[in-house]
Amino acid sequence: MVDLAWQHAQIADEVMTGIDEVMRTTAFIQGPQVSTFEKHFAEFCDVAHCVGVSSGTDALEMAVRGLGLGAGDVVIVPANSFIASTLGVIRAGAQVQLVDCDPETYLIDVEAVERAMGPEVKAVMPVHLFGQAAPVDQLSEVVGDAFIIEDAAQSQGALRHGHPAGSLGSVAATSFYPGKNIGAYGDAGAVLTDDDDLAQHVRNLGNWGSPQKYHHPEIGFNSRLDSIQAVVLGAKLRRLGDWNKLRQEAAGRYDELLGERGRVAPPTVLSGNEHVWHLYVVRVPNRDEAVSRMHEAGIGVGVHYPIPMHLQGALSYMGYEAGDFPSTEAAAREMLSLPMYPGITADQQSEVIDVLHRVLDLIES
Ligand SMILES: Cc1ncc(COP(=O)(O)O)c(C=O)c1O
Known part of the structure; x- marks a missing residue:
């Protein structure tokens, strides 16, 4: 589904030089590579x-x-996401309230949020x-002070309308x-934000809740970016724009190939969005059979995500049931992620689409 070796081949020399430097200076934690990457990524995200x-x-x-959110506070989260979206809220001691997704874009349903809002x-x-x-622009109109x-x-x-993801709300995570863009x-x-105090608070939390060495006024974490990872991320950030363009070109080719056959609909891009195609997700009937047949044919497809959040065992204490979020549940039954990464070739994509249609023929015969 992804080919990380293609990316590594492009940055290998730069990464090895950078890692040598980290080892030579032994600044493994909080080295200058971290602050340089943080500065450049903040600029990239316009925060x-x-x-x-x-x-x-x-x-x-x-x-x-x-x-400052915790016990007694409610955070609305879409049911159609990876479980980590809710875990951050729950681990912070706050309460999750799930909402359904839009049936076409799979993004949070703004009207459902509006209905769920409360004090x-x-x-x-x-x-x-x-x-x-x-x-997020539409959400801002319905969430009041939240x-x-x-x-x-x-x-x-x-x-979104020309503004980078990560700069659209109060704070972003x-x-x-490795497989992300x-x-x-x-x-x-x-964590990304324009808020100086919030940024400092988050930085303190990552240093055992410590604004000053050996002073710990609140319970924190040990959660920081390593210098070696900052070297890798710095090298990749310099290429991220180009790599996202390659993803966009690959998505365009899939759109065309699917459009020619007219059987599987290409994904919907929300108006006002520039999509960076972390995943290229289509919907097919008998998805699980399609996945195993495509795997048998050597095509690395994936499913994001097969079990909706509200039906995960870890969240059963919330009392949600099958049927609570119909769009999320229908998507979870049918979604199929096609191979997508910078470096995928037109020939590889044609083969993916050929195999997909052969598999659909088989399933339907
Ligand atoms: C939507 C979403 N949120 C949160 C996470 C959690 O990120 P991580 O794996 O770095 O903890 C992931 C990915 O794993 C994700 O896809």
Whole structure:
């Protein structure tokens, strides 16, 4: 589904030189590579601050806690997302209230948020799923004073009305998991915000809740970006614009190939969005059979995500049931992610689409 070796081949020399420098200076934690990357990534996302942390999941929790939210506060999260979107809220001690997704874009349903708003709702978390931004502008009109916490894990470089994902709400959390549009060589993430105090608070939280060495006024984490990961991310950031363009070209080719056959609809791009195609997701009947047949044919497709959030065992205590979020549940049954990465070739994509149609013929015969 992804070919990370293609990316590594382009940056290998730069990364090895940078890692040698980290080893020579032994600044493994909080080295100058970290602050340089934070500065450049903040510029890329058009925000004042980027605070590097250990993972996207930590970034989400630190964003929630950084805003001072916890017990008694409710955060609205879309049911159609990866479980980490809710874990950050729950681990911060706040309560999650799930809402359904839009049936076409799979992004948070703004009308459902409007219906769910109440005095206890202190924040809403749009997830910029699959590489396109959620309609944060429309959300802002219905959330009143509640904070908007962007889950920008899948959307580095995506734009909404010309503004980068990560700059659209009060605070954003992103992930540099290796397979993301910009991925580290291990786990890493970041919190993004324009708010000076919030950025400092998040930075303190990542340093065991310490604004000053050996002073710990609040419970914190050990969650920081390593210097070696910052070297990798710095090298990838310099190429992210080009790599996202390659993803866009690949998405255009899939659109065309699918359009020629007229059987499987290409994904919907929300008006006002520039999509960066973290994933290229289509819908097919008998999805699970299609996945195993495509795997048998050597095509690395994926499913994001097969079990909706509200039906995960970990969240069963919330009391949600099958049928509560019909659009999310229908999508979870049918969504199929086609191979998508910078460096995928036109021939590879034609083969993917040929095999997909052969598999659909087989299933339907
Ligand atoms: C939408 C979303 N949110 C949060 C995360 C969590 O990021 P991480 O794996 O870096 O903890 C991920 C990815 O894994 C994700 O896809």
